[in-house]
Amino acid sequence: THWKHGGIVGVFGYGGGVIGRYCDQPQMFPGVAHFHTVRVAQPAGMYYTSDYLRQLCDLWEMRGSGLTNMHGATGDIVLLGTTTPQLEEIFFELTHNMNTDLGGSGSNLRTPAACLGNSRCEWACYDAQELCYPDDLIPGQADRRLPYSSSQSTVPNAAASSPSTCLIGL
Structure with a gap:
């Protein structure tokens, strides 16, 4: 392969959300x-407006390769292929103009993921999206160095890896 993964690349002061990729034969x-790959946190239940998706695609067309992967293994929106000088601009646009955040990677906050919960599941016993995205969960957590993970299911007797699961990693 001609890819070198990792390296020191990212958004200043954040510690995650960017996976550095370099070609070994530039x-x-x-x-x-x-x-580089940028992970973007998905909204609870993965509900998107067409306006949000349009903004995201326009941003990536301007600042990256235009290639996307909707919900990779982490559940994040994965934006494939950008250069180091674009990272701060992408982060600013996402956080200040699109009201979203980078997804998790490395040793920082892992991206919370919520099932559709009450909106689509008649067996859901509580609001999984509220549990996954309470107002006081995300702020201040992005700099944690020793994250842990926990899983909550909205359905009684459901397996932790079922589609009816809320994964929270801090």
Whole structure:
């Protein structure tokens, strides 16, 4: 493979959300010498408005490769391929103009993920989206160095890995 993963790249003071990727032969492949991946936290229940998706795609067309992966293994929206100078601009646009945040990676906050809960499941016993995204959960958690994970299911007797699960990692 011609990819080197990792490295010191990211958003100043944040500690996660960006996976550094570099080509080990930048002279042969200058277009992908830097091809960093940005993880974007999904909204609770993965409900999107068309306006939000349009803004996200426009941002990525301008600042990245335009390639996206909706909900990779982490549940995040995965934006594939950008360069180091674009990272701060992307972060500012996401957090200040789109009211969203980077997803989890590394040793910082892991991205909370909520099932559709009461909106689509007749067996849900509580509001999974509120549990997953309470107003006091996210602020101040992005700098944690020793995260832990816990799982809550909205359905009695459900398996922790079922689609009816809320995963919270701090």
